């Protein structure tokens with residue numbers, strides 16, 4: 001719905017803009033850096049401004065008058081990790097609002113580094129890896145249903161590829177636990193994750209984004225226990241000095 005500004009707020013804004021008109025010769029120094037989000041650091045960090053392009057203009061709406069807009073295009077370099085990115089700051093007088101776009105898009109949840117390793121791809125079941133990559137894409141794109149479905153599909157695949165298909169989620173989970181892949185205390189946690197997937201598919205459930213993050217936390221922990229830590233332990237054992245026999 002288009003917000004219709006009242007005449008007093010627009011008058012106030014225009015008066016403020018006149019009051020803050022920059023006097024030639026007293027131009028403030030251009031900022032050399034700004035705070036911006038860095039996908040590599042996964043945090044708001046200082047960014048050096050490599051280039052800044054300003055664009056602005058006006059547009060007219062019948063019966064409402066003329067309104068201004070402006071866009072700042074930044075080419076930025078993270079002061080922490082040197083990653084280069086672009087950012088677009090938009091301002092619109094009609095809606096009295098500012099918005100920011102990032103290029104590449106701001107990463108909501110960073111993929112763990114072990115997912116991209118050769119070691120993980122060698123031990124992880126074949127069908128799991130593409131599903132795992134899709135899960136992060138779905139979460140990044142705010143596709144909550146797809147994220148929950150992918151997580152459910154991954155856990156199902158982990159169970160059937162390790163203990164075989166026993167015919168139902170409950171039986172598969174029982175066999176998974178009996179084979180020692182998860183403990184009795186972990187079973188209700190995995191059941192809870194699967195239940196979100198079931199409800200998303202069959203009961204029009206729409207989990208919140210922060211709930212999906214929790215599911216991904218659990219999934220990553222499970223994958224690390226099954227495929228990452230055992231490989232890391234092999235290296236650890238090789239480099240740990242053996243106890244001298246008495």
Ligand SMILES: [Zn+2]
Pocket residue numbers: 038039040041042045078079080081082083
């Ligand atoms: Zn950075």
